[in-house]
Amino acid sequence: MAVTARWCIALLLLLTACDGGSEDEPYIEFTGGGFIVNYRVADAYYGFIAHQKRKIPSGTRLIASFEDPAGGEPWVVEQTARWGQLDYSFRSPPLTGIRADRDYWVELRLVDPATRTVLATYRKAFQSSVDQTVVPDKPLTVGPGYKRNPALGSPSDD
Numbered sequence: 001m002a003v004t005a006r007w008c009i010a011l012l013l014l015l016t017a018c019d020g021g022s023e024d025e026p027y028i029e030f031t032g033g034g035f036i037v038n039y040r041v042a043d044a045y046y047g048f049i050a051h052q053k054r055k056i057p058s059g060t061r062l063i064a065s066f067e068d069p070a071g072g073e074p075w076v077v078e079q080t081a082r083w084g085q086l087d088y089s090f091r092s093p094p095l096t097g098i099r100a101d102r103d104y105w106v107e108l109r110l111v112d113p114a115t116r117t118v119l120a121t122y123r124k125a126f127q128s129s130v131d132q133t134v135v136p137d138k139p140l141t142v143g144p145g146y147k148r149n150p151a152l153g154s155p156s157d158d
Helices: 002-017
Strands: 028-038 043-052 061-066 075-080 087-091 104-111 118-126
Touching (some): 028 104, 028 118, 043 061, 043 104, 075 087
Antiparallel strands (some): 061 075, 104 118
16 A cells, blocks of 8 residues: 555656646746768768746647858758657758868747737857868768768879
8 A cells, every 4th residue: 555655646646747847937948059071972961959847738840940151141041849749850951162160050949820919039159169161162071981072083193
């Protein structure tokens, strides 16, 4: 009998801890992110992880806008909130025009799918420690084994 009571108390505490958070708490927090520059494949992008702090209604649209370092319109990436998912990963498409030590802004909006009202908006700045000059025009390597890109010629041609 005492074991059953302990299990009931433990279950009640667990359910209380998973109640979705208070109304004053933000829906998400940025828990990671930044620039990734892979010079081997001539690719640079930035992204972030949004961690759920309180329950996001299932079906909510999470819309991330990434500032374009080349000066164009912001890049927009969208996901839909799913029950039980706690982390959402967002990433820009490949970028050009990156400058070191400059703030590039990301805005994340949570939008109700039925009413299209914005539930919350979050902004965060990210900086790259390197600029576009470290990204080659062509990939240095190709394929899963990182073989030298044949378009670059043989090493003796250098």
